[in-house]
Amino acid sequence: MTPARVVGAGVSGLVAAWHLADRGFAVEVIEQAPHPGGLIQTHQTEHGVVETGANAFVWDATVAAWFQRLDLTPEFPLASSKRRYIFRNGRARRWPLTVAESIALAARASAAFVTRATSAGERETMEAWGRRVIGEGATRWLLEPAMQGVYASPPGALSARAIFDGRRRGSRMLVAPPSGMGQFTTRLYERLCERGVRFHFTTSAGTLDAGVPTVVSTPAPAAARLVAPHAPDLAAAIARVRLEPLVTVTMFFEPHPGDIHGFGILFPSGTGINALGVLLNADIFAGRSARRSETWIVGDRDQELTAWDDDRLVQMLAADRRRVTGREARPLSLHITRWPAAIPVYDAAIRHVAPALASLPPWLALAGNYLGRIGVAALLEQGAAAAGRVR
Numbered sequence: 001m002t003p004a005r006v007v008g009a010g011v012s013g014l015v016a017a018w019h020l021a022d023r024g025f026a027v028e029v030i031e032q033a034p035h036p037g038g039l040i041q042t043h044q045t046e047h048g049v050v051e052t053g054a055n056a057f058v059w060d061a062t063v064a065a066w067f068q069r070l071d072l073t074p075e076f077p078l079a080s081s082k083r084r085y086i087f088r089n090g091r092a093r094r095w096p097l098t099v100a101e102s103i104a105l106a107a108r109a110s111a112a113f114v115t116r117a118t119s120a121g122e123r124e125t126m127e128a129w130g131r132r133v134i135g136e137g138a139t140r141w142l143l144e145p146a147m148q149g150v151y152a153s154p155p156g157a158l159s160a161r162a163i164f165d166g167r168r169r170g171s172r173m174l175v176a177p178p179s180g181m182g183q184f185t186t187r188l189y190e191r192l193c194e195r196g197v198r199f200h201f202t203t204s205a206g207t208l209d210a211g212v213p214t215v216v217s218t219p220a221p222a223a224a225r226l227v228a229p230h231a232p233d234l235a236a237a238i239a240r241v242r243l244e245p246l247v248t249v250t251m252f253f254e255p256h257p258g259d260i261h262g263f264g265i266l267f268p269s270g271t272g273i274n275a276l277g278v279l280l281n282a283d284i285f286a287g288r289s290a291r292r293s294e295t296w297i298v299g300d301r302d303q304e305l306t307a308w309d310d311d312r313l314v315q316m317l318a319a320d321r322r323r324v325t326g327r328e329a330r331p332l333s334l335h336i337t338r339w340p341a342a343i344p345v346y347d348a349a350i351r352h353v354a355p356a357l358a359s360l361p362p363w364l365a366l367a368g369n370y371l372g373r374i375g376v377a378a379l380l381e382q383g384a385a386a387a388g389r390v391r
Contacts, residue, residue: 001026010038012367013217015383042182047252048289056174083262101137120160127155145266213390234356240349243341245306251331253292365389
């Protein structure tokens with residue numbers, strides 16, 4: 001059997017290993033961490049499930065095929081998850097715009113559609129696109145929190161072309177394994193071991209062997225370093241991609257009659273809330289917790305908040321929660337996850353990466369969230385595409 005190598009055992013790396021094994025390669029996977037899964041980990045605690053990364057896939061044919069392949073039962077969101085909120089004027093609101101702002105949104109969007117002015121300009125930011133197409137109010141209270149909730153960056157830092165080019169069309173239905181996202185990566189890892197794929201954990205790849213078909217599925221900085229000797233222009237493009245840090249803090253509370261129920265709340269800047277948003281986990285998927293389970297998401301917001309120590313961070317979030325709920329509550333437990341380089345900034349730099357992939361030699365392929373599409377469902381497709389490219 002011809003050997004093949006995968007560097008990185010995150011979701012896309014595991015999927016690439018699977019497809020390489022399908023093609024008859026003898027596959028080995030090198031991973032710097034002591035376990036597979038990358039950002040996707042699930043911890044079962046005394047009070048409920050804690051997700052360290054994404055809490056769901058976007059359901060499509062690729063995701064459905066993987067659930068069937070791994071004998072996983074898809075779990076779809078509860079009806080309560082349909083309620084989503086944006087914080088404005090001291091309240092969580094399902095529709096944060098005033099009547100005048102709603103009318104302005106409808107008028108601007110209609111005019112832009114009729115005049116075919118909805119396309120993004122080559123150098124237009126999401127903020128500039130929003131003001132031009134949907135108006136100031138909708139940009140401030142709808143677009144900004146949505147962008148920060150998905151990309152952890154303000155719309156002024158994001159390229160509108162990069163966002164729209166990577167936009168996923170079709171259904172936005174979410175799905176997760178019954179025991180959390182880690183069940184997917186654990187099951188995939190176990191099946192790969194059964195198929196003879198060899199794993200080397202706590203191992204770094206110093207260089208790549210041009211004689212071995214290889215898929216690099218690492219964060220952008222490591223990928224740039226590894227491919228530099230073989231595709232220097234591509235490596236330079238990857239190195240220019242900036243990465244945003246994130247901290248998630250999952251807290252469990254005793255339920256309260258005044259609790260808001262739904263998918264979560266997004267916090268636009270200038271509202272007095274430091275966090276980007278909060279997920280209401282027990283209202284999204286069944287069985288996540290018998291308690292009140294909240295995951296607060298913290299980005300830097302130009303204040304380097306993610307560098308704060310645990311005590312200061314928890315105090316900040318306690319103050320945020322008081323502003324949202326109007327009451328004091330001590331968590332039953334809390335769990336902090338830090339990702340110093342979690343999400344690529346989808347600015348103009350990221351648009352130069354995908355076109356440069358053509359410079360890769362035929363034995364080498366890449367998979368990662370810096371290639372123009374974000375989300376774990378996209379990583380499944382990238383892993384398969386990367387395995388199909390190498391020869």
